[in-house]
Amino acid sequence: QATDSVIDFTIKILLLGDSGVGKTSLLTRFAHDSFDEKVASTIGVDFAVKKLSVYDKRVKLTVWDTAGQEKFRTLTSTFYRGAKGIILVYDVSRPDTLRHLEEQWMRELELYGTEADAVRMVVANKVDVGDARRVSWHEGSDFARRHGCLFVETSAKTNIAVANAFEELVLKILETP
Numbered sequence: 001q002a003t004d005s006v007i008d009f010t011i012k013i014l015l016l017g018d019s020g021v022g023k024t025s026l027l028t029r030f031a032h033d034s035f036d037e038k039v040a041s042t043i044g045v046d047f048a049v050k051k052l053s054v055y056d057k058r059v060k061l062t063v064w065d066t067a068g069q070e071k072f073r074t075l076t077s078t079f080y081r082g083a084k085g086i087i088l089v090y091d092v093s094r095p096d097t098l099r100h101l102e103e104q105w106m107r108e109l110e111l112y113g114t115e116a117d118a119v120r121m122v123v124a125n126k127v128d129v130g131d132a133r134r135v136s137w138h139e140g141s142d143f144a145r146r147h148g149c150l151f152v153e154t155s156a157k158t159n160i161a162v163a164n165a166f167e168e169l170v171l172k173i174l175e176t177p
Protein backbone atom coordinates (compact mmCIF):
# COMPACT_ATOMS: atom_id res chain seq x y z
CA GLN A 1 0.00 0.00 0.00
CA ALA A 2 1.26 3.44 -0.94
CA THR A 3 0.71 4.91 2.51
CA ASP A 4 3.11 2.34 4.02
CA SER A 5 6.06 4.27 2.62
CA VAL A 6 5.35 7.24 4.88
CA ILE A 7 5.01 5.24 8.07
CA ASP A 8 7.88 5.80 10.47
CA PHE A 9 8.84 3.07 12.87
CA THR A 10 10.78 4.30 15.85
CA ILE A 11 13.17 1.69 17.19
CA LYS A 12 15.18 2.02 20.38
CA ILE A 13 18.61 0.43 20.35
CA LEU A 14 21.04 0.14 23.27
CA LEU A 15 24.82 0.07 23.24
CA LEU A 16 26.21 -1.95 26.15
CA GLY A 17 29.63 -3.16 27.21
CA ASP A 18 32.66 -2.21 29.27
CA SER A 19 34.13 1.24 29.33
CA GLY A 20 36.64 1.75 26.51
CA VAL A 21 35.37 -0.90 24.07
CA GLY A 22 34.26 1.77 21.60
CA LYS A 23 30.51 2.21 22.12
CA THR A 24 30.58 6.00 21.70
CA SER A 25 32.95 5.71 18.73
CA LEU A 26 30.60 3.24 17.00
CA LEU A 27 27.68 5.59 17.58
CA THR A 28 29.61 8.61 16.30
CA ARG A 29 30.75 6.67 13.24
CA PHE A 30 27.24 5.46 12.51
CA ALA A 31 25.37 8.69 13.22
CA HIS A 32 27.86 11.25 11.89
CA ASP A 33 30.38 9.16 9.93
CA SER A 34 33.38 10.43 11.85
CA PHE A 35 35.89 9.21 14.43
CA ASP A 36 37.47 11.23 17.25
CA GLU A 37 40.62 9.83 18.88
CA LYS A 38 39.59 11.38 22.15
CA VAL A 39 35.97 10.87 22.97
CA ALA A 40 34.75 13.07 25.79
CA SER A 41 33.46 11.08 28.74
CA THR A 42 30.30 12.92 29.59
CA ILE A 43 27.90 12.16 32.40
CA GLY A 44 24.32 11.08 31.77
CA VAL A 45 22.64 8.91 29.18
CA ASP A 46 23.01 10.15 25.65
CA PHE A 47 21.37 9.10 22.43
CA ALA A 48 21.55 9.80 18.73
CA VAL A 49 18.78 9.69 16.16
CA LYS A 50 19.37 8.21 12.72
CA LYS A 51 16.85 7.69 9.93
CA LEU A 52 17.14 4.72 7.59
CA SER A 53 15.10 3.35 4.71
CA VAL A 54 14.56 -0.37 5.02
CA TYR A 55 12.58 -2.05 2.25
CA ASP A 56 9.78 0.46 1.67
CA LYS A 57 9.75 1.58 5.30
CA ARG A 58 11.23 4.66 6.87
CA VAL A 59 12.75 3.74 10.18
CA LYS A 60 13.86 6.11 12.89
CA LEU A 61 16.50 4.70 15.24
CA THR A 62 17.19 6.13 18.66
CA VAL A 63 20.52 4.71 19.73
CA TRP A 64 21.18 5.03 23.46
CA ASP A 65 24.75 5.27 24.67
CA THR A 66 25.87 4.96 28.27
CA ALA A 67 28.07 8.07 28.41
CA GLY A 68 30.38 6.71 31.09
CA GLN A 69 28.06 5.34 33.78
CA GLU A 70 28.96 1.79 32.77
CA LYS A 71 32.06 2.28 34.95
CA PHE A 72 29.91 2.76 38.01
CA ARG A 73 27.15 0.34 37.01
CA THR A 74 24.50 2.97 37.67
CA LEU A 75 22.37 2.46 34.59
CA THR A 76 18.68 2.66 35.42
CA SER A 77 15.55 0.95 34.11
CA THR A 78 14.80 4.04 31.96
CA PHE A 79 17.85 3.20 29.92
CA TYR A 80 16.67 -0.36 29.26
CA ARG A 81 12.93 0.23 28.88
CA GLY A 82 11.38 -0.43 25.49
CA ALA A 83 14.60 -1.38 23.69
CA LYS A 84 14.01 -3.53 20.59
CA GLY A 85 17.68 -3.96 19.74
CA ILE A 86 20.60 -4.55 22.08
CA ILE A 87 24.19 -4.26 20.90
CA LEU A 88 26.72 -5.89 23.23
CA VAL A 89 30.18 -4.57 22.39
CA TYR A 90 33.59 -6.01 23.27
CA ASP A 91 37.13 -5.05 22.27
CA VAL A 92 39.04 -7.79 20.36
CA SER A 93 42.30 -6.71 22.08
CA ARG A 94 40.81 -7.21 25.59
CA PRO A 95 39.41 -10.72 26.28
CA ASP A 96 38.08 -9.54 29.64
CA THR A 97 35.58 -7.33 27.81
CA LEU A 98 34.10 -10.41 26.08
CA ARG A 99 33.96 -12.30 29.38
CA HIS A 100 32.14 -9.36 30.97
CA LEU A 101 29.39 -9.50 28.33
CA GLU A 102 28.38 -12.82 29.88
CA GLU A 103 29.25 -12.14 33.52
CA GLN A 104 27.89 -8.63 33.72
CA TRP A 105 25.99 -7.18 30.78
CA MET A 106 23.74 -10.13 29.97
CA ARG A 107 22.90 -10.39 33.66
CA GLU A 108 21.93 -6.73 33.75
CA LEU A 109 19.57 -7.38 30.84
CA GLU A 110 17.86 -10.14 32.82
CA LEU A 111 17.75 -7.98 35.93
CA TYR A 112 16.08 -5.09 34.13
CA GLY A 113 13.68 -7.38 32.27
CA THR A 114 14.23 -6.06 28.77
CA GLU A 115 11.62 -6.87 26.11
CA ALA A 116 11.39 -10.62 25.50
CA ASP A 117 11.45 -10.06 21.74
CA ALA A 118 14.45 -7.70 21.77
CA VAL A 119 17.03 -8.71 19.18
CA ARG A 120 20.58 -9.06 20.48
CA MET A 121 23.81 -8.56 18.60
CA VAL A 122 27.39 -9.07 19.75
CA VAL A 123 29.79 -6.61 18.15
CA ALA A 124 33.54 -7.34 18.16
CA ASN A 125 35.09 -3.88 17.80
CA LYS A 126 38.67 -2.67 17.03
CA VAL A 127 39.44 -5.32 14.40
CA ASP A 128 41.92 -2.81 12.97
CA VAL A 129 44.43 -3.48 15.80
CA GLY A 130 46.42 -6.17 13.95
CA ASP A 131 48.88 -8.01 16.25
CA ALA A 132 47.17 -6.66 19.35
CA ARG A 133 44.11 -8.84 18.66
CA ARG A 134 43.50 -11.37 21.45
CA VAL A 135 40.02 -12.69 20.56
CA SER A 136 39.52 -14.55 17.28
CA TRP A 137 36.53 -14.37 14.98
CA HIS A 138 35.74 -17.97 16.00
CA GLU A 139 35.65 -17.27 19.73
CA GLY A 140 33.42 -14.26 19.18
CA SER A 141 31.00 -15.93 16.79
CA ASP A 142 30.80 -19.07 18.99
CA PHE A 143 29.98 -16.90 21.98
CA ALA A 144 27.28 -15.04 20.04
CA ARG A 145 25.73 -18.25 18.73
CA ARG A 146 25.63 -19.82 22.20
CA HIS A 147 23.72 -16.79 23.46
CA GLY A 148 21.36 -16.49 20.51
CA CYS A 149 22.87 -13.23 19.28
CA LEU A 150 23.78 -11.92 15.85
CA PHE A 151 27.53 -11.34 15.40
CA VAL A 152 29.48 -8.67 13.51
CA GLU A 153 33.14 -7.62 13.65
CA THR A 154 33.71 -3.87 13.31
CA SER A 155 36.19 -1.05 13.47
CA ALA A 156 34.84 2.34 14.42
CA LYS A 157 38.29 3.73 13.67
CA THR A 158 38.71 2.53 10.08
CA ASN A 159 34.97 2.23 9.42
CA ILE A 160 34.66 -1.50 8.95
CA ALA A 161 31.09 -2.86 8.94
CA VAL A 162 29.68 -0.24 11.32
CA ALA A 163 26.63 0.65 9.20
CA ASN A 164 26.24 -3.05 8.28
CA ALA A 165 25.95 -3.97 11.94
CA PHE A 166 23.12 -1.51 12.58
CA GLU A 167 21.36 -2.43 9.34
CA GLU A 168 21.54 -6.15 10.05
CA LEU A 169 20.09 -5.52 13.50
CA VAL A 170 17.23 -3.43 12.13
CA LEU A 171 16.40 -6.02 9.45
CA LYS A 172 16.18 -8.70 12.13
CA ILE A 173 13.99 -6.47 14.32
CA LEU A 174 11.61 -5.79 11.42
CA GLU A 175 11.43 -9.55 10.68
CA THR A 176 10.61 -10.37 14.30
CA PRO A 177 6.85 -10.53 14.71
Ligand code: GDP
Binds near residue numbers: 025128
Ligand atom coordinates in the same frame (compact mmCIF):
# COMPACT_ATOMS: atom_id res chain seq x y z
P1 GDP B 1 33.32 3.60 25.19
O1 GDP B 1 33.84 3.86 26.57
O2 GDP B 1 32.85 2.18 25.04
O3 GDP B 1 32.27 4.59 24.76
O4 GDP B 1 34.57 3.72 24.19
P2 GDP B 1 35.04 5.00 23.33
O5 GDP B 1 34.23 5.13 22.10
O6 GDP B 1 35.15 6.16 24.24
O7 GDP B 1 36.49 4.51 22.86
C1 GDP B 1 37.49 4.18 23.81
C2 GDP B 1 38.86 4.28 23.14
O8 GDP B 1 38.99 3.30 22.11
C3 GDP B 1 39.08 5.64 22.48
O9 GDP B 1 40.43 6.01 22.67
C4 GDP B 1 38.80 5.36 21.01
O10 GDP B 1 39.53 6.22 20.17
C5 GDP B 1 39.26 3.92 20.86
N1 GDP B 1 38.53 3.19 19.82
C6 GDP B 1 37.20 3.11 19.65
N2 GDP B 1 36.87 2.35 18.59
C7 GDP B 1 38.06 1.91 18.07
C8 GDP B 1 38.40 1.06 16.96
O11 GDP B 1 37.56 0.55 16.20
N3 GDP B 1 39.73 0.82 16.77
C9 GDP B 1 40.69 1.35 17.57
N4 GDP B 1 41.96 1.06 17.30
N5 GDP B 1 40.40 2.16 18.60
C10 GDP B 1 39.10 2.44 18.86
Ligand code: MG
Binds near residue numbers: 025066068
Ligand atom coordinates in the same frame (compact mmCIF):
# COMPACT_ATOMS: atom_id res chain seq x y z
MG1 MG C 1 31.32 6.10 25.82
